[in-house]
Amino acid sequence: MHRRTAVKRLSLLAGGVLLSLGGIKYYQLHKVPDLSLLDKYRALLGDLSDTIIPASDSPGAKEAGVGDFVIKMVRDCTDRKSQNNFIGGLKDLAGYAQNKYGKSYGQCTVEERTEILSHFEKKAKSFSRLLGKVESKVEGDPFFVTLKNYVVLGYCTSKPGATQALRYDFIPGKYIGVVALTPGQRAWATE
Amino acid sequence: MGQTYDAIVIGSGISGGWAAKELCEKGLSTLVLERGRNVEHVKDYTTAFMNPWDFEHGLRVTEKDKAENPIQSQVFGYNEGNKQFFVNDKEHPYVQGHGAFNWVRGYQVGGRSLTWGRLCYRWSDLDFEANAKEGIGVDWPIRYKDIAPWYDYVEKFVGISGQPEGLPQLPDGVFLPPMEMNFLEKHFKEQIKKHFPERCVTIGRSANLSRGWNGRGPCQFRNLCSRGCPFGGYFSSNSATLPVALATGNLTLRPFSIVAEVLYDKDKKRATGVRIIDAMTHESIEFYAKVIFLNASTIGSTSILLQSKSAEFPDGLGNTNGLMGRFLMDHHERVGAEGVYHGFMDEYYSGRRPNTVYIPRFRNIDAATARTDYSRGFGYTGSAMRESWNEQSAVLPGFGPGFKNQLTSPGPWTIQINAWGETLPYAENKVSLSADKKDRWGLPLAEIDFSFQSNEQHMRKDAKHCAAEMLSAAGFADVSEFDYQAPGGASIHEMGGMRMGRDPKTSLLNGNNQLHGVKNLFVTDGSCMTSSACQNPSLTYMALTARACDYAVSELKKGNLG
Numbered sequence: 211m212h213r214r215t216a217v218k219r220l221s222l223l224a225g226g227v228l229l230s231l232g233g234i235k236y237y238q239l240h241k242v243p244d245l246s247l248l249d250k251y252r253a254l255l256g257d258l259s260d261t262i263i264p265a266s267d268s269p270g271a272k273e274a275g276v277g278d279f280v281i282k283m284v285r286d287c288t289d290r291k292s293q294n295n296f297i298g299g300l301k302d303l304a305g306y307a308q309n310k311y312g313k314s315y316g317q318c319t320v321e322e323r324t325e326i327l328s329h330f331e332k333k334a335k336s337f338s339r340l341l342g343k344v345e346s347k348v349e350g351d352p353f354f355v356t357l358k359n360y361v362v363l364g365y366c367t368s369k370p371g372a373t374q375a376l377r378y379d380f381i382p383g384k385y386i387g388v389v390a391l392t393p394g395q396r397a398w399a400t401e
Numbered sequence: 402m403g404q405t406y407d408a409i410v411i412g413s414g415i416s417g418g419w420a421a422k423e424l425c426e427k428g429l430s431t432l433v434l435e436r437g438r439n440v441e442h443v444k445d446y447t448t449a450f451m452n453p454w455d456f457e458h459g460l461r462v463t464e465k466d467k468a469e470n471p472i473q474s475q476v477f478g479y480n481e482g483n484k485q486f487f488v489n490d491k492e493h494p495y496v497q498g499h500g501a502f503n504w505v506r507g508y509q510v511g512g513r514s515l516t517w518g519r520l521c522y523r524w525s526d527l528d529f530e531a532n533a534k535e536g537i538g539v540d541w542p543i544r545y546k547d548i549a550p551w552y553d554y555v556e557k558f559v560g561i562s563g564q565p566e567g568l569p570q571l572p573d574g575v576f577l578p579p580m581e582m583n584f585l586e587k588h589f590k591e592q593i594k595k596h597f598p599e600r601c602v603t604i605g606r607s608a609n610l611s612r613g614w615n616g617r618g619p620c621q622f623r624n625l626c627s628r629g630c631p632f633g634g635y636f637s638s639n640s641a642t643l644p645v646a647l648a649t650g651n652l653t654l655r656p657f658s659i660v661a662e663v664l665y666d667k668d669k670k671r672a673t674g675v676r677i678i679d680a681m682t683h684e685s686i687e688f689y690a691k692v693i694f695l696n697a698s699t700i701g702s703t704s705i706l707l708q709s710k711s712a713e714f715p716d717g718l719g720n721t722n723g724l725m726g727r728f729l730m731d732h733h734e735r736v737g738a739e740g741v742y743h744g745f746m747d748e749y750y751s752g753r754r755p756n757t758v759y760i761p762r763f764r765n766i767d768a769a770t771a772r773t774d775y776s777r778g779f780g781y782t783g784s785a786m787r788e789s790w791n792e793q794s795a796v797l798p799g800f801g802p803g804f805k806n807q808l809t810s811p812g813p814w815t816i817q818i819n820a821w822g823e824t825l826p827y828a829e830n831k832v833s834l835s836a837d838k839k840d841r842w843g844l845p846l847a848e849i850d851f852s853f854q855s856n857e858q859h860m861r862k863d864a865k866h867c868a869a870e871m872l873s874a875a876g877f878a879d880v881s882e883f884d885y886q887a888p889g890g891a892s893i894h895e896m897g898g899m900r901m902g903r904d905p906k907t908s909l910l911n912g913n914n915q916l917h918g919v920k921n922l923f924v925t926d927g928s929c930m931t932s933s934a935c936q937n938p939s940l941t942y943m944a945l946t947a948r949a950c951d952y953a954v955s956e957l958k959k960g961n962l963g
Contacts, residue, residue: 262800263808279459286463327800362794362808367453367460375809376790380452382622385752387581397789397811400453401624401753 239350243293248281251300255280257316258303259361261323268375271365279364280357291350299353303330330354372399406432406653407957409675409690411660411705414512416926416942417696418638418646419555423950424694425651429957432688433646434658434677436697437508440486440515442639446629448482456481472503475891483627486515495700496835500852501888504700504895510656511639512698513893514939516627519608519635519755520782521561522936523552523572527766532932535776538728538826539902541931542912545572551944559636559943560614562756563606571761571780571936578611579604584748585785585814586758592875593760599770600763600871605782607756608636617641624753635755657681659842662709663693663718663922671962672718672922678842692921692953692962696946699729699927703832703898704847706916706924719899719916725909726833728826728900730933732892733853735885736861737781738868739817740877749787749811757782760818760871762935764863775859779822779935781868788812816877820864821892823935825856830889832898851889894938896927914949921962923949 248255256277263271271277284296303326307315311322318326334354351359365371372378376399407429410420417433424431439445453460460480467474473487488506495504507513526545533540549572556575565573582590582604590602609626610618610633617633617640626635633640646652657680664674664687674689695702703726709718717725760781764770793812797804830852834845865882872880889895902908905917910929916922925946927938956962 263805264802266802266805268809283458283461286465287458287461289464324801331799358800359794362790363459363461366790366794366808367456369452369454372453375805378452379751380623382752385581385622385750385754387583387587387750387754389749389751391747391749391811395749395811396809397787398751398753399789401786401789401791 238298239291239294241294243290243297245285245293245297247297247300248284251304252277252281254300254304254315257323258327258357259364261320261327262358262361263365263371263375269370271361271371274365274368274370276361276364276368279368280360283360283364284356288356289350292356293350295350295353296356299330299357302353306330327354366399404687405674405689406430407690408432408692408694409434409688410694410696411675412512412696412698412701412926413510413638413643413654414507414696414698414926415514415517415638415939416946417512417694418514418642419943419946420694420696420923420925420950421638421646421652422642423947424692424954425646425649427950427954428649428651429692429954430651430653431646432653432655432690433643434660434675434688435510435512435654435656436659436680437488437510437512437656439654439656440509440511440629440639442633442637442644443629443631446631447485448628449625449631451482473505475503476505476893478627482625483516486627486629492841494838494840494846496838496846496848498833498848498850499829500850502849502851503888503890504847504849505890505893506698510643510654511637514637515629515639517637517939518937519626520757520759520937521556521559521563521574521606521608521940522759522780523574524548524934524936524941525570525572527570527762528932528934528936531777532826537776538932539900539904539907542901542903542908547912548941548944548948551948552940555940555943555947558615559608559641559940560610560618561606561608561940562604562611564603566601566603566761568601568761570766574606576606577614580607580609580611580754580756582758583750583785584745585742585816588742588745589785589816589875590758593871596874597763597871601761603759603761605756605759609755610634615641620755622752622754624755626755659844660697660705661685661842661844663695663705664689665709665711665714665718665919667711667713669963670918670920672919678844680842683842692957693923694946694950694953695922695924696926699895699898700832700847700849702924702926702928704834704845706899707832707834708844719909719919719922721918722906722909724828724900724907726898727828727831728897729830729832729849729851729889729895730824730826730897730930731851731889732821732894732933732935733824733857733861733887734819734821734892735887736822736865736868736883737783737817737819738865738872738880738882739815740872740880742785742814742816742877745814748814757784759783772863775856775863777823777825777856777860777935779820779860779864781818781820781864783816783818785814785816787814816872818868818871820861820868821935821937822857822860822864824853824933826897826900826932827854830897849890853889894927894933896930896933896938899924899928900931901929902931913952914945920956921953923953925949
């Protein structure tokens with residue numbers, strides 16, 4: 211990881227502000243999440259990942275297996291509060307699609323999918339604005355933030371993502387500090 | 402007798418590796434004791450050729466790992482690719498006393514030389530004279546002229562790429578060709594030269610080989626150093642010193658050997674050997690030698706001598722003044738500034754440079770740069786880059802085709818510079834042994850008291866201000882200062898505890914790194930440091946070790962150590 215990213219991340223860990231949360235809210239965040247529910251949403255996560263990073267001249271996130279990666283990351287690399295937010299968010303999203311369009315997310319058109327995910331992005335934004343950085347750590351990350359982070363990470367570290375959407379050089383052999391960018395050139399996959 | 406050697410070296414990290422090489426090359430049969438497992442160069446770099454997609458979690462740390470390793474997992478860059486070179490915190494506990502202290506360790510052959518940051522900067526007389534001039538701590542028993550030839554000596558073997566700058570406060574060394582700066586770093590360098598003629602931006606001096614050197618390297622610019630380099634592209638005990646020691650036929654390397662105590666003969670006033678506990682079998686075994694080098698790391702070496710109690714030394718071998726363990730230091734860092742550069746959007750770079758740019762110390766170096774609010778100084782490491790998906794994902798709004806296109810295009814140019822500052826020696830910052838807590842081998846846990854004080858805090862304010870001032874002058878936008886206060890030890894430059902000095906009443910080691918009163922015991926790792934300067938310290942440990950080995954062998958030949 212690049213040092214800068216690490217320092218930024220560090221800033222999220224800094225500060226000891228603790229909000230006192232109401233009883234029900236506290237329980238919802240701290241309960242042991244039923245992670246087996248994630249498997250139920252495997253297909254949905256594949257579709258959601260493809261809405262975030264669709265196929266273009268390079269494969270989309272679904273083809274790169276990012277849905278499965280997101281499940282693994284939510285299981286293994288996510289704090290309990292964000293896990294609860296994530297599972298709750300998946301349920302909400304599936305319900306939102308049914309209520310609004312009368313069908314599952316997978317059956318929705320690209321436009322409908324975009325509208326649905328935009329709705330959850332807005333929700334996450336107002337959540338963050340309301341609480342700010344430190345407090346959002348106390349309540350965990352919102353569903354959309356977790357989803358997008360892991361889709362990007364999963365895609366950009368996948369073989370199709372790194373080698374086709376980005377440029378991957380396993381053994382550069384040398385460092386050249388000044389290189390003219392050619393039109394349309396992709397970014398390096400690794401730092 | 403298989404248990405007797407000419408020399409014993411305790412520890413195989415960056416200074417222990419040097420002791421092994423020097424003593425073996427000088428013809429001494431040498432036993433190197435390492436408390437952890439063996440790590441064979443190349444063969445045991447199990448993750449070195451893995452691609453990002455070969456890792457289960459995109460190289461991220463799992464919650465389980467964070468819970469089990471709350472200290473090690475905080476290390477910058479700790480990830481799925483290199484965590485095998487850090488200890489497990491659960492298995493290797495220590496006690497944090499007054500103030501938090503992150504004790505980062507690598508218990509294996511090669512120690513932390515596998516994962517070190519590889520920056521190599523010489524000290525100057527500005528550093529060696531500072532304590533005496535300011536009446537802080539005790540005077541160093543050596544000056545630059547004493548160590549300069551040994552800097553030459555180790556640099557010629559290590560292979561350090563760097564750019565000579567002719568600065569008195571950061572003497573030039575024996576350098577391999579410097580690595581290149583990127584477009585924005587070059588621009589930054591020019592701007593700083595223009596606006597702050599007394600400040601210098603230079604490329605980092607790094608133990609990464611910019612060309613093949615002593616049968617190693619060159620660096621392949623993969624920037625995966627901490628996984629172990631199968632090309633031998635950077636200096637480690639495993640890639641460089643231990644193979645040379647082995648080739649002499651004089652080296653015996655014994656992993657899984659935890660040194661419980663150094664044995665002492667009160668009549669001869671000499672260390673006679675060590676008692677180890679085999680980490681696997683828990684068997685207690687003694688080894689004997691004429692000369693002993695203690696290179697078990699700052700806190701490790703101090704702990705070993707504190708554990709080595711006898712009727713003559715009830716408070717630890719050589720601890721006649723009660724100062725053993727005191728004056729522990731670490732650099733303070735994570736303070737500086739970052740900014741964005743609007744422009745140069747047609748410029749990029751290729752390869753992954755495992756090195757930073759460096760801004761040598763420019764405060765308190767003469768009357769014109771003297772500060773009234775703090776003593777000593779700081780240097781900056783920094784780098785400019787075009788942000789990639791890793792930085793952009795959190796800030797780019799939206800999703801879909803446009804998002805994908807932006808995410809996979811080179812992002813804006815950004816820069817960050819981060820100060821590394823000197824920490825003064827304070828008696829209350831110390832290593833001691835826990836009275837009641839023991840590890841699984843029955844040895845007392847190290848207990849660490851540590852806090853930074855007002856000199857460091859005043860310096861941080863200035864370092865933050867100077868960083869922002871330079872970025873603004875160089876035309877950066879959105880300049881933001883940062884100051885992330887981290888516990889001691891987080892910089893992994895812990896040093897002191899058995900400081901060198903001129904007077905046995907106020908120091909533990911003399912100017913040749915001999916323990917006062919126990920002339921055949923040499924301590925040449927970070928614990929010997931009398932002050933901390935602001936430069937990365939490993940190069941100085943290496944030079945002090947080579948120097949002490951030379952002295953030890955000449956004394957041995959003269960019969961002065963028997």
